Amino acid sequence: MPLHLYNTLTRQKELFEPNTPNHVDLYMCGPTVYDDAHLGHARCYVAWDVLIRAMRYMGYTVNNARNLTDVDDKILNRARENNVPFGKWAKRYTQRFHEDMAALNVAPPTHEPKATEHIEDIINGCQVLIDNGHAYATDAGNVYYRTSAKADYGKLSKKPLDDLKTGARVEGETDKESPLDFALWKATPSDDTDSWAAPFGGSGKGRPGWHMECSAMNHRLFKGQLDIHTGGADLTFPHHENEIAQSEAWSGCQPYAKYWLHNGFVTVDNDKMSKSLGNFATIRDLLQKYNADTLRHFLLTHHYRMPVDFTPEALDGAANRVEKIHRSLKKAADALELVPDVLAEFDALAHNSNDPTVVQFVAALNDDINTPRALAAMDEAIQHLNTTLQTNGNNPAIVRDAFWPVWTCYTVLGYTTAGIFSGDTLPTSLKQPLQLLATQLGITPKKTIEAMLQAIIEHRSTAKANKDWATSDNIRSSLASQGVTLEDSKDGTTWSYKAPATMVTG
Ligand SMILES: [Zn+2]
Incomplete structure (x- = not known):
């Protein structure tokens, strides 16, 4: 059976047929960089990391983008609270996000567009939509998407428009034609320093709407047509619904994305893990206790669309298995x-x-x-x-x-x-002494330092089994003098390495 994917757009598993054979253009919604990422974020990025690795293994070339929302009310508020320019705040958390992703072995995306680097694209897109009647600017200088101009608005979330209206309510947006309309551009007061010049009236300044960022980046990177768009299930409405509306009205091409994939939440006692609920564990904190493979294994034991319930017991179980x-x-x-x-x-x-x-x-x-x-x-x-x-x-x-x-x-x-291959982390200074010891014991030389160490440890195990305590003790003390400590247990012997004090000084 060739690759089949569950498409939120059609609510069924479909045969995967990309627009260009053997090639995949994929976009995933990235983080808003205002705080450290938590396990819920890890879930999402690990799930799509596996999707991309699997497709590459199957022979597809994958061109993928994961954006960074580096301007947003949350970032601005945090930066102001901390008396730091918002750009600096966003940069700090971008850096920390990169560190987290690297620690989790999530492969870097082909493109990582930043909202602040696409302001011109966003403004151009707003203008195109105003010109073709899919958007309007108000006296205040706000630009809204006119949802009534798109007959199939709501096709992703598939809810009655009345339900969507309730979900779409945003405080302060009193100048909209319809409650379902959403902001593409938000005007700011003329003395606001964290905003950009725009030709939409009002103060002549403003900031991009979040949904518009992703459409603008996609228009730039993929000409507004994707094979796969991924994200967390909570983004289906309004974010992805609105991306579809904007992008299809902008490019004139349908569908914006052929396949929409959404991952389930990480839950804690049946509540979604989130910043706002305060029930989250950051990736950083978890990596203090568990290695990256344990976190990955724990997440992968659940299908990506299913919820993952976070418990310390489940993580301990994953740690054992790994x-x-x-x-x-x-x-x-x-x-x-x-x-x-x-x-x-x-x-x-x-x-x-x-x-x-x-x-x-x-x-x-x-x-x-x-x-x-x-x-x-x-x-x-x-x-x-x-x-x-x-x-x-x-x-x-x-x-x-x-x-x-x-x-x-x-x-x-x-x-x-x-x-x-932790052998690679052992210092090369160990190579000679270990080789010497191995030769004395009559062990055939091994290619890596760790393989050599392992062979010596096995030799000692044999000696112990033969009650040859002299050899066993000799090996232990020789290794100890090089900084290698042996620990015997019923499961065998493990080792740890700490540079001997004499080697550290100077
Ligand atoms: Zn997005």
Whole structure:
């Protein structure tokens, strides 16, 4: 079955047929940069990250944009409260958002347009809509979209217009023709310093309406026609409904976006996690306690359209699972003496896979990016890898065959490699002493420092099993002198590294 996606516009799962074969133009609504992003944001960006990774894996080229709303009442208010120019405030939270996305291994978008860099496009769009009768400027200098001019207004949210009117009420907008009309441009007083000159009358100054930003950026980047538009379910109305109205009236092309994908909320005790409810956990705070793969795994255990209920127990469960996945991959990576460079070959192989678990994995993704089912396929591949490591751990060819299906699933779902190739984080100064110790113990040299360390630890485990305490103790103290501490438990031996004091000074 080829890729099918659930389209909010038609309320059904549809065969995905982009406007240009094998190419996807995708737009997602990005953050308003006034505060740190929380788990609800992580949910949205991780979901679309997997969508994009999956489509790229399936052979599509994906040209995608994620905008930054860097001027908005929330930003202005926060900046004023803190006596900081709003541009500086927005820049600070843009930077922090980038750090959060990088930490979560969310791939950067092809384009990241900023509202403040598209003011001219926004003003031009307003003018086009005024000229073709889809918008009007009022005496105050506000510009509104005339919803009555578009016969199919409401086609995305599919609610009666009376219901939409209730949802669309915005305080202070008393000069509209209809309550359903919405602001494209908001006039500001003539002494307002955080605004732009505009030809719409009133004070001659103003700021863009939020909905118009996305239409203007899309008009610039994609000529106003998209294959996929994504966002949180809460954006369906009014934001996305209004984007459609603006963009279709501006470009004269329909549909603005062929497929509309919306992700479900993260909930806490059945309430949506949000800034306004104050029940949120920031990505930063969560990353203090859990690694990025744990957060990703927790989110991916739910289909992107379903709600995710946030509980510490569920996150702890995800942490356990991820640790096991990492352990299996680490073992295989060590057995194969893999370094990140070598893995490029595995990616190429993965494209031509007939492996039954990879086939299942791809089928799950083709079914509206069904990540719970994709994870089940990955689990099967991991089980096979674990069995292979036990029975044929010394046979690289066999381990390799069991390893790469796992690797394919793992990377397409966007997990990080940091936990698996931590050998790269060990200082090169350890290479020689470890090589020396390994030679003394009669261990064949390994390619990476960590593989060597792992081999030494295994040698010690064997020595311990043979009650050869002298060798075991010797290894422990030799490693300790290099800053490597061993910890024995019933599950085996783990290590940690801290540069010895003598190496730190000077
Ligand atoms: Zn948007």
